[in-house]
Amino acid sequence: MDSQPERKEYFSATLETEKKQLGHIESLRALAALMVLVFHFLSFSGVNGFLVANETIRDYSRFGAQGVELFYIISGFVIYYSLTNTDSGIYSYFTYLLKRFARIFPPFLGTLALICLVAVIWKGVYAYSAKQILENATLTVDLFRDSEWMNPIFTTLKVEFLFYLVIGILVMVMRKNVLSYSVVLFSALGSVFFFHSIDIIHNIPFFAAGIACSEIFKSRNLLINYVILACSLVVLGVIFPMEDIGVLFIGVSLILWIKIQSGWLEWVGQFSYSLYLTHGLAGGLFLFFVENEKYLDLNNWLSVFLTAAVAIAFAYGYYLIIEKRSISWSKKIRY
Numbered sequence: 567m568d569s570q571p572e573r574k575e576y577f578s579a580t581l582e583t584e585k586k587q588l589g590h591i592e593s594l595r596a597l598a599a600l601m602v603l604v605f606h607f608l609s610f611s612g613v614n615g616f617l618v619a620n621e622t623i624r625d626y627s628r629f630g631a632q633g634v635e636l637f638y639i640i641s642g643f644v645i646y647y648s649l650t651n652t653d654s655g656i657y658s659y660f661t662y663l664l665k666r667f668a669r670i671f672p673p674f675l676g677t678l679a680l681i682c683l684v685a686v687i688w689k690g691v692y693a694y695s696a697k698q699i700l701e702n703a704t705l706t707v708d709l710f711r712d713s714e715w716m717n718p719i720f721t722t723l724k725v726e727f728l729f730y731l732v733i734g735i736l737v738m739v740m741r742k743n744v745l746s747y748s749v750v751l752f753s754a755l756g757s758v759f760f761f762h763s764i765d766i767i768h769n770i771p772f773f774a775a776g777i778a779c780s781e782i783f784k785s786r787n788l789l790i791n792y793v794i795l796a797c798s799l800v801v802l803g804v805i806f807p808m809e810d811i812g813v814l815f816i817g818v819s820l821i822l823w824i825k826i827q828s829g830w831l832e833w834v835g836q837f838s839y840s841l842y843l844t845h846g847l848a849g850g851l852f853l854f855f856v857e858n859e860k861y862l863d864l865n866n867w868l869s870v871f872l873t874a875a876v877a878i879a880f881a882y883g884y885y886l887i888i889e890k891r892s893i894s895w896s897k898k899i900r901y
Contacts, residue, residue: 588647590825591640592835594817597826598636599838602719603845605630607873610853617853617866632813634722635772637842639817641726642776647783649737659734661901666730669896670839673889674723677843678703681716684847708765717846721765728766729773744787751777751794758801771798771806775814779821834878837885841878848880849873 608627610617618624649662678699685693694716701707702716705724715721740747754770761767775798778791795818802811820826834841852873856864864872 588644589827589832590820591644592838593826593828593831594636594640594820594835595838596831596834597820598633598640599841599845600834601630601633601636602842603630603849603874603877605633606846607849607853607870607877610850610873612853617869619866629809629812632809634719635769635810635813636817637722638725638729638769638772639776639779639814639821641729642773643780643783643821644776645730645733646737646777647780649733650741650780650784657738658901659738661899662734663730665896665899665901666727668899669892670723670727672892672895673840673843673884674720675703676884676888677847678716678720680844680847684851719842719846725765725769729769732766733773733777744790747787748790748794752797755794755797755801758805762805771801771810772814772817774798775818776821779818782822837882837889840885840889841881844881844884845877849877852876 605627608618608624608630616624618627649657682692682694682699698707698713698716701710701713702720705720705727707713707715708721708724736750740750751774755774757767758770775795778794778798781787781791782795799811799814802814853869856869856872
């Protein structure tokens with residue numbers, strides 16, 4: 567029987583090998599976060615109008631919003647890749663959920679707390695009710711007609727966590743054989759035609775494409791997975807706008823064929839979740855003081871550049887203080 571040190575050494579070696587193989591995924595995460603950041607900052611409108619006056623540039627920047635869908639593709643890839651690396655005999659659904667909770671919720675709740683703190687300092691009163699804070703903290707805002715999201719990006723976290731809940735169950739069926747796997751994914755894609763107004767179902771083509779990429783990356787069932795990718799594109803082509811087709815094609819290409827491994831992008835990729843969560847808060851405050859209050863009289867493009875730098879710097883600090891701890895907690899939980 568293998569000794570404990572030998573198993574630990576093997577486990578560490580496996581992790582190191584996977585880290586090298588999946589280094590380009592960190593770069594892709596960075597790209598997704600930066601796309602959303604650029605979209606938000608170039609679309610900023612203050613008391614003096616749009617920060618970027620050129621309407622053509624603002625129109626093109628809207629493609630940055632597709633960074634959210636790129637995150638969904640990455641999630642489909644990473645979560646299914648991770649789940650299918652486990653021993654089907656010892657997989658624990660609730661341990662898996664606990665691991666995802668430990669990874670996602672501490673930085674999210676920290677951002678929620680910062681929003682509340684800024685609101686109190688800014689207005690001198692509690693801008694949000696305890697009910698609204700609780701509904702946001704539990705990602706249940708959409709269940710209540712009289713509530714609203716404290717930050718629009720929180721709704722995308724709700725979609726992510728619903729995916730975690732569902733795929734954790736479906737994977738037990740999907741990894742049995744190719745038929746089960748195919749039936750689940752083709753049924754899921756078919757449901758988009760009938761229920762695409764439900765946000766988790768609306769985004770199934772992106773998650774399904776990520777899952778198919780995971781299997782192709784492992785060189786498993788190549789034909790059926792290329793068919794799933796094609797069907798995902800067809801569903802998007804029938805129901806969705808062209809930019810959704812574009813981001814799916816870009817995401818798949820960057821996962822499977824054009825593997826960008828940039829030191830700077832991989833660095834940003836480490837704290838891309840923190841950047842996604844906090845860029846609106848940190849960058850938005852900076853832009854408010856620079857553009858609305860005119861504490862600094864800056865060229866508009868310089869304002870955009872400095873805002874991005876402030877957002878990235880703040881996100882990195884947030885990562886070191888908050889997110890890195892949640893990553894450490896998550897790594898201690900094995901399913």
